[in-house]
Structures are given as structure tokens and as C-alpha cells.
Amino acid sequence: MAHAQAHHDEHPTGISRWLFTTNHKDIGTLYLILSLIMFFVGGAMALVIRAELWQPGLQIVDPHFFNQMTTMHALVMVFGVVMPAFVGFANWQIPMMLGAPDMALPRMNNWSFWILPFAFTLLGSTLFMQAQGGAPSAGWTLYPPLSVQGGMGTDFAILSIHMLGISSVLGAINIVVTILNMRAPGLTLMKMPLFVWTWLITAYLLLAVMPVFAGAVTMLLTDRHFGTHFFDAAGGGDPVLWQHVFWFFGHPEVYILILPAFGVASQIIPTFARKPLFGYESMVYASASIAFLSFIVWAHHMFTVGMPASGELFFMYATMLIAVPTGVKVFNWVSTMWRGSMTFETPMLFAVAFVFLFTIGGLSGLMLAIAPADFQYHDTYFVVAHFHYVLVSGAIFAILGGTYYWLPKWTGHMYNETLGKWHFWLTAIGFNLAFFPQHFLGLAGMPRRIPDYALQFTEFNQWSTVGAFILGFAQLLFAYVVWQTAKGGQKATSRVWEGAEGLEWTLPSPPPYHSFATPPKIK
Amino acid sequence: MPAMARTDNTRNAALARANLRTALILGAIALGFFLYSLWRGV
Numbered sequence: 303m304a305h306a307q308a309h310h311d312e313h314p315t316g317i318s319r320w321l322f323t324t325n326h327k328d329i330g331t332l333y334l335i336l337s338l339i340m341f342f343v344g345g346a347m348a349l350v351i352r353a354e355l356w357q358p359g360l361q362i363v364d365p366h367f368f369n370q371m372t373t374m375h376a377l378v379m380v381f382g383v384v385m386p387a388f389v390g391f392a393n394w395q396i397p398m399m400l401g402a403p404d405m406a407l408p409r410m411n412n413w414s415f416w417i418l419p420f421a422f423t424l425l426g427s428t429l430f431m432q433a434q435g436g437a438p439s440a441g442w443t444l445y446p447p448l449s450v451q452g453g454m455g456t457d458f459a460i461l462s463i464h465m466l467g468i469s470s471v472l473g474a475i476n477i478v479v480t481i482l483n484m485r486a487p488g489l490t491l492m493k494m495p496l497f498v499w500t501w502l503i504t505a506y507l508l509l510a511v512m513p514v515f516a517g518a519v520t521m522l523l524t525d526r527h528f529g530t531h532f533f534d535a536a537g538g539g540d541p542v543l544w545q546h547v548f549w550f551f552g553h554p555e556v557y558i559l560i561l562p563a564f565g566v567a568s569q570i571i572p573t574f575a576r577k578p579l580f581g582y583e584s585m586v587y588a589s590a591s592i593a594f595l596s597f598i599v600w601a602h603h604m605f606t607v608g609m610p611a612s613g614e615l616f617f618m619y620a621t622m623l624i625a626v627p628t629g630v631k632v633f634n635w636v637s638t639m640w641r642g643s644m645t646f647e648t649p650m651l652f653a654v655a656f657v658f659l660f661t662i663g664g665l666s667g668l669m670l671a672i673a674p675a676d677f678q679y680h681d682t683y684f685v686v687a688h689f690h691y692v693l694v695s696g697a698i699f700a701i702l703g704g705t706y707y708w709l710p711k712w713t714g715h716m717y718n719e720t721l722g723k724w725h726f727w728l729t730a731i732g733f734n735l736a737f738f739p740q741h742f743l744g745l746a747g748m749p750r751r752i753p754d755y756a757l758q759f760t761e762f763n764q765w766s767t768v769g770a771f772i773l774g775f776a777q778l779l780f781a782y783v784v785w786q787t788a789k790g791g792q793k794a795t796s797r798v799w800e801g802a803e804g805l806e807w808t809l810p811s812p813p814p815y816h817s818f819a820t821p822p823k824i825k
Numbered sequence: 826m827p828a829m830a831r832t833d834n835t836r837n838a839a840l841a842r843a844n845l846r847t848a849l850i851l852g853a854i855a856l857g858f859f860l861y862s863l864w865r866g867v
Contacts, residue, residue: 406844475851479844513855517862532866547862 313815321416324408325815326393331712332415333390334705338781340382340422345774347375352736352770354753355763368753369439370429370455376442377459380559381466382422384693387701388562389414389473392501394712396477398806398813399495401486401822406479414473421465428455441751443548446533446541450525457526460519467512474508477501486805488824492586495804496579499586500565503593507554507561510597515551518544542607549600557596559693561589563660563700564631567653569804570707571635574650575642576801581634588627588634595624605676614673621671625664632661647799648722652703655730656695663691666741681751684744690737694773702729702780709787710794714812717787721779728776735769 313319313328323329350371354362363371393411397404405411428437435453438444449456481502485494494502522544524530531537533544564585572579579585601609601617609617635657644650666688670676679685702725710716739762744750748759755763794811809817 407848410848471852471855475848475855478851479847482847483840483843509851509855510858513857513859514862517859517866520863521866543866547866 322412324404324412326397326404326408326411327712327813327815329405329411329415330390330393330395333386333393333418336415336418336422337383337387337390337701338784340378340386341777342781343426344375344378344383345777347371347378348770349774351375352767355755356767357760357764358755358757360754363753365753366439367432367436369441369751370437372751373438373441374425374429377425377438378422379693380442380555381463382418384559384697384701385470386418388501388504388559388697391497391562391566391701391704391708392473392477395708395806396480396498396501397484398809398817399498399804400481400484400489401805401818401824402480402484403816403819403821405476406484407476410472411476414469414476417465417469421462421469424458424465425462428458431455443552444519444522444544445548446522446525446544449522449544450533457523460523463519464516467516470508470512474505474512477505478509481505486818486821486824492583493824495565496568496582496585496589497562497565500561500568500589503589504558504561507558507593507596511551511554511558514547515555518547518551521547542604545604545607546601549603550597552603553600554593554596556689556692557592559697560660561593563656563697564589566700566704566707567635567656570649570653570703571638571657572803573707573799573801574647574653575639575644577638577642578803579634580637580640581630584630585634588630591627592624595620595627599624602671602673602676605673606680618671618673622668625668628664632657632664643801647706647719648717648726649703649707651723651726651730652699652706655726656699656703659691659695659699659730659733663688663696666691679744681749682744683740683748683750686750687737687740687744690740694733694737699729702726705780705784707799709784710798711806711809711811711813713788714794714810715787715789715791716794716798717783717791721783721786725776725779725783728772728779732769732772732774732776736766736773737769739763739765739769 313325314322320328320332323332350363351368354360354368393405396402425437431437431454435455438449438452438455438459440448440452440456444456444459481494481498485491491499521530521532525532525534525539531539533539533541535541568579568585599617599621601613602621605614605617639654646654666684670679670685670688706717706722743759743762743766746759748755796810797807798811799807805818805822806813808822
């Protein structure tokens with residue numbers, strides 16, 4: 303056995319290990335490193351935005367570059383940070399949670415990852431082409447006519463989005479096939495950890511909507527260069543068609559970003575409450591309901607575009623329905639904590655903050671869902687505040703919490719708990735300081751995506767900028783903690799956390815290069 | 826497909842075939858969505 307184990311740990315060294323790897327753990331690490339790098343790239347763009355908004359008037363950047371920053375910040379954070387981070391988690395955790403030796407299609411897994419650095423190089427290179435119009439600047443939603451008129455940055459973005467889409471679809475196929483075909487004998491679907499369930503549902507969402515986005519940007523490309531008029535009213539097309547097709551992708555995309563976060567929270571909370579997850583089955587059905595509903599709410603992003611009242615009503619009520627399964631989840635997390643033997647290590651701090659702050663984002667989402675009220679909120683900072691509560695204190699907090707939770711398993715070392723707690727509190731305080739005042743700015747009428755604003759908005763903007771810089775620089779501490787843990791430190795046990803349950807915790811920390819070559823038996 | 830009985834996943838031809846089959850079906854669905862969205866646009 304010792305000999306077999308040693309044989310199983312053989313792998314190429316140096317750069318070829320990472321370029322040609324088909325190992326799910328290596329590929330998971332690559333995704334997570336890429337995500338961390340892009341986190342700082344996207345974060346730096348956010349700080350350019352916030353620095354410019356420190357006071358009214360134009361100080362640091364010109365308006366065109368400001369628009370490039372808002373567009374690129376969103377594209378980088380959505381496609382370069384949150385999605386790769388969760389795919390990294392999926393690569394590391396899903397095979398170990400299922401008792402499988404690897405992902406179902408390991409070579410395709412390598413390709414899914416290695417498309418990404420090239421796609422982001424393509425996208426990022428546009429920042430160095432300012433003479434040709436620079437980076438895309440029509441907002442990440444790429445609405446025509448702006449996106450049809452823009453410089454060649456938009457063409458680079460379109461090709462980059464095609465590559466990201468191919469990567470996502472291949473990754474999603476791999477995850478679905480792994481979960482359906484590679485479970486250890488006896489591990490039925492309803493015995494799977496919730497993180498696996500949420501990823502199964504997310505992968506189906508990806509399969510359904512990434513091709514639609516690819517279709518939309520293909521039409522944009524042909525409008526720009528090949529004489530079609532899909533989105534050009536002068537040629538018989540309709541710019542509103544873009545909005546419908548984009549948001550048919552865009553709204554499920556929001557759930558692609560948040561469902562795996564639900565999965566991470568559902569792993570962390572039972573561990574540190576030392577109780578099984580409350581309402582496991584209802585969690586599964588709630589996730590599936592949210593995924594289904596995400597397909598029939600897209601036009602709530604475009605209430606002000608001019609729709610029949612029946613359309614506004616349908617999308618308003620359908621959107622409000624999402625509060626039901628989401629509420630089920632929040633109550634289940636709270637019930638899991640109820641009377642648990644709770645301790646508050648860094649992953650649990652992030653998970654509790656996730657439940658509390660994500661719920662604030664959900665509630666402001668309900669406010670936005672009310673069609674007549676949305677006419678006031680639309681395109682204001684209220685919307686910016688809302689989706690940052692969903693995506694930062696939702697998705698990003700789950701990524702940070704999940705990293706602290708699984709890092710000892712991946713590296714074999716415990717992270718520095720004191721630094722972890724410092725990171726959490728600086729992140730939580732910086733985040734709320736940055737984004738809570740934006741609710742007030744939006745309600746007072748400050749439009750989003752502008753580099754200048756009326757004088758009366760100054761004070762809240764300054765609070766927001768101070769918060770954003772605290773939030774941004776706190777992440778350097780996170781990078782340091784991760785680097786320190788990867789390098790060494792106190793040895794982690796197999797189980798790592800007293801309350802941890804599941805197959806991955808039966809493996810040593812770090813797990814062998816090839817784990818579960820022989821599948822475990824599940825009772 | 827239920828979890829397959831196996832002793833060594835890394836050398837299981839039946840499992841590899843099943844994986845490929847599932848992947849091709851899912852790939853075809855994704856391609857279908859892409860072509861359908863283009864067709865709707867036209």
C-alpha cells in the first residue's frame with residue numbers, strides 16, 4: 303500500500319506540471335490563483351472609480367476612461383473572480399466530496415482552465431489601446447447603440463466573452479458528468495453535500511445561458527462589422543432586443559454567481575454550529591426553485607424600457623416569488639445555528655456575515671422588484687448598493703469564508719486565526735462603509751456610472767470611498783494569510799474542524815495527489 | 826445514471842464511455858441554445 307501510495311503521488315515537476323495537468327486538485331489551485339490575481343486587478347479598477355468619486359468634478363481620470371473602469375471592473379469581477387473562484391472550489395471539493403478519483407473529463411478540465419488566462423489577456427490588453435478607443439466602455443451590459451459605436455475594445459471583449467463562454471460550458475459539462483456518473487457507490491443524489499447540489503444546479507444554468515450570451519455577442523459582432531441590423535432601429539432592428547437577450551442570460555448569471563455561495567454557507571454553518579444542516583431537502587428544492595425562477599424574471603432589469611403593464615406585472619410578481627425559496631434558505635441557516643454549539647472561527651464569521659448582509663441585498667432586491675418604485679430607483683446608486691450587497695457580501699464573502707474553511711485541507715497547514723479575524727473585521731467594516739451609504743445616494747437621486755456628481759452627494763461619496771479603500775487594502779492581508787498558510791505553519795489534522803462531516807475530511811491534510819482511486823463505501 | 830460499481834476508476838472503460846456520452850448530450854444541448862438564440866435574433 304505504501305508503495306502504491308507513493309506511486310500515486312508521482313507527478314511532473316516545474317511548469318509542465320501546471321501546463322499539462324489533468325489533476326483536479328492542480329486545476330482547482332490554478333483557478334483559485336487566477337481568481338486571486340484578477341481580484342486585485344478588478345479591485346484596483348474599483349479604487350480608481352472610488353478615488354475619482356471622492357469629490358465632485360473631474361480630478362483623476364477623464365470620463366471615457368472612467369467608463370472603461372466601470373465596464374472592466376464588472377467584467378473582471380464577474381468572469382475573472384467569482385466564477386473562477388467557485389470553479390476552483392468545485393474542482394478541489396466535488397471529486398473529494400463524491401469519493402471520485404478526479405473530474406469525469408480531466409483533459410477537458412485542463413482546457414477549460416487554460417482558455418481563461420488568454421481570454422483575460424485579450425480583454426485586459428484593450429486598456430493599452432487608448433488610441434483605438436481603449437477598453438470596452440458601454441458598461442458590462444454592453445447595451446447598443448453604445449456598444450455598436452464603441453472602439454475596437456468591444457471586439458476584443460466579444461472574442462474574450464466567446465472564450466470565457468466556451469470555458470464555462472466545458473467546465474459545466476464536466477461538473478454535471480462528474481456528479482451524475484462518478485459518485486461513490488451508495489452516495490445517492492439526496493445524500494450529496496449541499497455544495498455539490500448547488501453546483502449541479504449552477505452547471506445546468508451555465509449550460510442554458512452561456513450559449514445565449516454567445517449568441518447575443520455574435521449578433522453584436524455582425525452588427526458592428528458585417529452589415530446586419532439586429533439592434534439598429536434605422537435598419538429595422540431593435541436595441542431592446544439586446545436588452546431582452548442579454549438579461550435572459552444576465553439574470554440566471556446572477557444565480558450562477560450566488561448558488562455556489564449558498565452551497566459554501568451550507569457547508570460552513572453546520573460545521574461550526576456542530577449540528578446537521580436544518581432542512582436539507584428543502585434546501586435542495588429551494589435551490590432548484592431559485593434556478594427555475596431565474597429564467598422568468600429577466601425583464602425586471604428593464605422596467606423603464608417601455609413594456610405593457612401586463613409584462614411589468616408578470617415580471618414583478620415572478621421576481622417577488624424568488625423571495626420564498628430564498629427565505630427558506632435563510633431560515634434554514636438560522637435554524638441550523640439555533641441552539642448549536644457555535645464557535646466563531648474565521649470561516650464561520652464570514653458565513654454569519656454572509657447570511658446577514660446577503661439578506662440586506664435580497665431585501666433591497668425586493669424593493670427594486672416593485673415596478674412602479676423601480677422607476678425611481680432605476681440606474682441610481684441604489685442599484686449599485688443592492689448588487690454589491692448580493693455579490694460582495696454574498697459571493698465574495700462565501701469565497702473568502704470557503705477559502706479559510708478548506709485551506710487547511712488543501713495545504714495541510716492551519717492559517718493564522720488572529721490575522722484571519724483581522725481580515726474579516728476589516729473586510730466587513732470596509733464593505734459596509736463603502737456600500738451602505740450608496741443606498742442613500744441612490745434614493746437621493748445620484749445616477750450610477752458617472753464620474754461627476756452634484757455637490758449635495760459629496761459626504762456619502764467620501765464615506766463610500768474611505769470604506770472602499772479599507773475593503774481593498776484588507777485583501778492584501780488575505781493574500782498574505784493564504785501565502786503564509788501555503789508555505790507552512792501548524793499541521794492540520796484530517797478532519798481539521800471538530801464539527802466537519804463528509805468524505806473529504808476522511809482524507810489526510812493535504813490529501814494525496816490521487817485520492818479515492820478505490821471508491822469508498824457509503825452506508 | 827446511478828453510481829457505478831467499480832474497483833479502479835482510472836481504468837474503467839465503461840465509465841469513460843458513459844462520461845463521454847453524457848458530455849456529448851450536454852454539449853449538444855448547449856449548442857442548441859446557441860443556435861436557437863441566433864435563429865430567434867434573425
